[in-house]
Amino acid sequence: MEVRNRIVTTRKAIDEFPVESDFEVKCEDFVVLVKSGSDDIIVKNLYVSIDPYQINRMKSFSSTHKTSDFATPIIPSQPIDALGVGEVLASGNPEFKEGDIVIGITHWAEYSVVKAHTNLLRKLETLGFPLTHHLGILGFSGLTAYAGLFEVAKIKEGETVFVSAASGSVGSLVGQFAKLHGCYVVGCAGSDQKVTLLKEKFGFDNAFNYKQEKDLTATLEKYFPDGIDVYFDNVGGEMLEAAIANMKPFGRVAVCGVISEYTNSKKAVPNMIDLVYKRIKVEGFLAGDFLDMFPNFVSKVSQYLHSGKIEPLEDISVGVENIPSAFIGLFKGDNIGKKIVKFAE
Amino acid sequence: MEVRNRIVTTRKAIDEFPVESDFEVKCEDFVVLVKSGSDDIIVKNLYVSIDPYQINRMKSFSSTHKTSDFATPIIPSQPIDALGVGEVLASGNPEFKEGDIVIGITHWAEYSVVKAHTNLLRKLETLGFPLTHHLGILGFSGLTAYAGLFEVAKIKEGETVFVSAASGSVGSLVGQFAKLHGCYVVGCAGSDQKVTLLKEKFGFDNAFNYKQEKDLTATLEKYFPDGIDVYFDNVGGEMLEAAIANMKPFGRVAVCGVISEYTNSKKAVPNMIDLVYKRIKVEGFLAGDFLDMFPNFVSKVSQYLHSGKIEPLEDISVGVENIPSAFIGLFKGDNIGKKIVKFAE
Structure with missing residues (x-):
C-alpha cells in the first residue's frame, strides 16, 4: 500500500520567536511495507504531543545541545520526532502487530517508521481512558x-x-x-x-x-x-x-x-x-529521570481520575497542517492545557 | 576601672563600594564594672572576625533584611556586632569569670558588654590551637x-x-x-x-x-x-x-x-x-544551620590539623583602627585567607 504522508519540518534553525514560515508541511510518498529482514514498525499516527521544549532543539546552537541527550538538534527539512500515539499498520517486530495501539517517539507526520528500541515504543494500555490522556495527564x-x-x-x-x-x-x-x-x-x-x-x-x-x-x-x-x-x-x-x-x-x-x-x-x-x-x-x-515512578504514578492518577478528584485539561487541534500554529501558539499562551494535535477526525 | 574604648561604626548606610570615609573610629569612656544585679559580661576583645556578609547589613535596604535573622541591619553610629574572641574582665554571670577566654558575638570595638544568652557566648576550649583558628578553620x-x-x-x-x-x-x-x-x-x-x-x-x-x-x-x-x-x-x-x-x-x-x-x-x-x-x-x-555538626567537625578538623593534612590560612591585621581597611580589602581581594583583626600585639 502506498499513501501520501504529510510531514512537518523546519526550513531553518529557529533562533527568534517562531513563525509559520519557519515551518513547511511536506508531502511525500510513503510505502506501507516493512522491508524484508527489518524489525521496523510502521505507524499511522493518531495524536502527537506539542511541547515547548522542542524550540530548544530547533535553535542553531545552544550549549544544551552539547550537554544533554534530551536536546538533540532538530535538523531543518528532516522529520521532527515527538511523543505520539498511533496504530501499527505493519510490523517486522514480533512484539508488535497490525492494529496495535502504541505510544512512543513518532513524528510530526501522518506516518512514521519506528524502531521499537530506539523510539521507546510500547503497546498502550488505555486503562479505559481516552488516548490523549496518555500524552498528558497520564504521560x-x-x-x-x-x-x-x-x-x-x-x-x-x-x-x-x-x-x-x-x-x-x-x-x-x-x-x-x-x-x-x-x-x-x-x-x-x-x-x-x-x-x-x-x-x-x-x-x-x-x-x-x-x-x-x-x-x-x-x-x-x-x-x-x-x-x-x-x-x-x-x-x-x-x-x-x-x-x-x-x-x-x-x-x-x-x-x-x-x-x-x-x-x-x-x-x-x-x-x-x-x-x-x-x-x-x-x-x-x-x-x-523519574521513569521508575511511572507505574505508581499511573496507578495513583488513574484512581484520581476515576473518582473525579482530578480533571485533565486538553487542547486539541486537528490536522497535521495545524502543527506549526499549535506549536507557535504555546509561546503566545494560546493553549489551555495540554496541546495535542489529532491527525484526523 | 575606666578605660578608653575605640569602636568602629558606620557613618551612614553603605550602598556603594565601601570606602574608609564610610566608617568612623569613635573613642568613648568605658567603665569596666558590671552593674549590680546584671548578668552582663565585660569582655576585652582580642580578635575579631572580618566577614564580607556584614556589607549586606550595612545597606540602606535589602529584601534580605526583612527575611532573615542573619541580616539584621547595622545602624549607623551604633556598635557593629561580629564574631570575636576575648578575655572576660568582669562578669555578673556565674558561668563566666574574670580571665576566661570566650568566643561569641562581640563588636568591632576594643571592649564589649555581652549577654551570654543573646550573644552565643561560650568559653573557648582552645584544644591547643591558636585563638585565631577558632574564628577561621575551626569556626x-x-x-x-x-x-x-x-x-x-x-x-x-x-x-x-x-x-x-x-x-x-x-x-x-x-x-x-x-x-x-x-x-x-x-x-x-x-x-x-x-x-x-x-x-x-x-x-x-x-x-x-x-x-x-x-x-x-x-x-x-x-x-x-x-x-x-x-x-x-x-x-x-x-x-x-x-x-x-x-x-x-x-x-x-x-x-x-x-x-x-x-x-x-x-x-x-x-x-x-x-x-x-x-x-x-x-x-x-x-x-x-549546621551547628549540630559542629562537635564532629571540630574533632575531625583538629585531627587533620594535628597530622598536618590541612593548613589554615589567616590574614591578620593589628589595631582597631585598621578594621575599616581590613573590611574594605575583602571586596578588593586584598586578603589571603581568613581576615582577622587583632586588637593589640
Whole structure:
C-alpha cells in the first residue's frame, strides 16, 4: 500500500520567536511495507504531543545541545520526532502487530517508521481512558507535575505553593496535585479566562493574570503574605525573580522549563543574596529521570481520575497542517492545557 | 576601672563600594564594672572576625533584611556586632569569670558588654590551637566549607570540584577538604601569588587567576573538559554563569555567598535552560544551620590539623583602627585567607 504522508519540518534553525514560515508541511510518498529482514514498525499516527521544549532543539546552537541527550538538534527539512500515539499498520517486530495501539517517539507526520528500541515504543494500555490522556495527564505532563512536586520540591501538607503557566499541561496538574496534598495553591496565567478556570474548575485557592500586574514581586507578596514554600517554575524570566524574592526560608524552586526564556531575551536575574540568606534551593529536573515512578504514578492518577478528584485539561487541534500554529501558539499562551494535535477526525 | 574604648561604626548606610570615609573610629569612656544585679559580661576583645556578609547589613535596604535573622541591619553610629574572641574582665554571670577566654558575638570595638544568652557566648576550649583558628578553620569558615561540601553539595570521591575565591577563608578549606575526599579540585583567585599558593601549598590540582581570563566559560571548559560536578560558589556574578555553563548533568552548586554581587551591580544571569536540561541544583546555605555538626567537625578538623593534612590560612591585621581597611580589602581581594583583626600585639 502506498499513501501520501504529510510531514512537518523546519526550513531553518529557529533562533527568534517562531513563525509559520519557519515551518513547511511536506508531502511525500510513503510505502506501507516493512522491508524484508527489518524489525521496523510502521505507524499511522493518531495524536502527537506539542511541547515547548522542542524550540530548544530547533535553535542553531545552544550549549544544551552539547550537554544533554534530551536536546538533540532538530535538523531543518528532516522529520521532527515527538511523543505520539498511533496504530501499527505493519510490523517486522514480533512484539508488535497490525492494529496495535502504541505510544512512543513518532513524528510530526501522518506516518512514521519506528524502531521499537530506539523510539521507546510500547503497546498502550488505555486503562479505559481516552488516548490523549496518555500524552498528558497520564504521560510526561503528569509525571513532570508529580515528580516535580513530590520528588524534587518534596512538598509537605500545609505548605504554600505557587505555580506559573498554571493553566498549561503541567501547571494545571501541579495545582491539582498540590491541593489534593493539602497545600495552599496560587497559580498565574495569561488571561482572565484561564484565571477563572483555575479558580472555579481546578480548585486553586487563588489565581491571577500576570499580564494585568505591574509589579510581580508585590503581586506575589499579596497572595503569599507569609511567603512561598514551593515555586513550581514553568516560565523563568521575571516571574522567577519575583518568586525568589517571595520565597520563605528553606523554600524550594522546582524548574521543569522556562518557556518565557526560550523565545525572549529577558533572562531571569535571581537575587542570589536572597538565595543564600533564605537558603533557597533551585533545581532543574526532567520527568525522564523519574521513569521508575511511572507505574505508581499511573496507578495513583488513574484512581484520581476515576473518582473525579482530578480533571485533565486538553487542547486539541486537528490536522497535521495545524502543527506549526499549535506549536507557535504555546509561546503566545494560546493553549489551555495540554496541546495535542489529532491527525484526523 | 575606666578605660578608653575605640569602636568602629558606620557613618551612614553603605550602598556603594565601601570606602574608609564610610566608617568612623569613635573613642568613648568605658567603665569596666558590671552593674549590680546584671548578668552582663565585660569582655576585652582580642580578635575579631572580618566577614564580607556584614556589607549586606550595612545597606540602606535589602529584601534580605526583612527575611532573615542573619541580616539584621547595622545602624549607623551604633556598635557593629561580629564574631570575636576575648578575655572576660568582669562578669555578673556565674558561668563566666574574670580571665576566661570566650568566643561569641562581640563588636568591632576594643571592649564589649555581652549577654551570654543573646550573644552565643561560650568559653573557648582552645584544644591547643591558636585563638585565631577558632574564628577561621575551626569556626564558621571551616564549618561553611565542610557543611557546604558534605551536606549541601554531597561531594563524592572522584568528583570534580570548582571553588571560587579559593584563597579566601572558606575557599582555601573547600579545596583542601575536597582533595582529602579524593576529588579533582580547581580554584580561581585574583592574583598570581594566590594561584601559586593554591597549587604549591594547598595541593589544588589546578588554579587560575580570573583577572587574566577573557572568557570564563572557555577557561572553565579548559580545566574541566568533562564538566564540573560541584561548584562551591563564594562570588556569584559572571563566575556563576560560567560554572553553570560547565556543570555536568546532576551537578550541584552550593552557594555560601556572592561577594562580587555585594558591591557590584553585575548580577549573575544563570542559564536556566542549562539548569533544566542538566538537572542542576543551586542551593544557598548558611553555616549556622549546621551547628549540630559542629562537635564532629571540630574533632575531625583538629585531627587533620594535628597530622598536618590541612593548613589554615589567616590574614591578620593589628589595631582597631585598621578594621575599616581590613573590611574594605575583602571586596578588593586584598586578603589571603581568613581576615582577622587583632586588637593589640
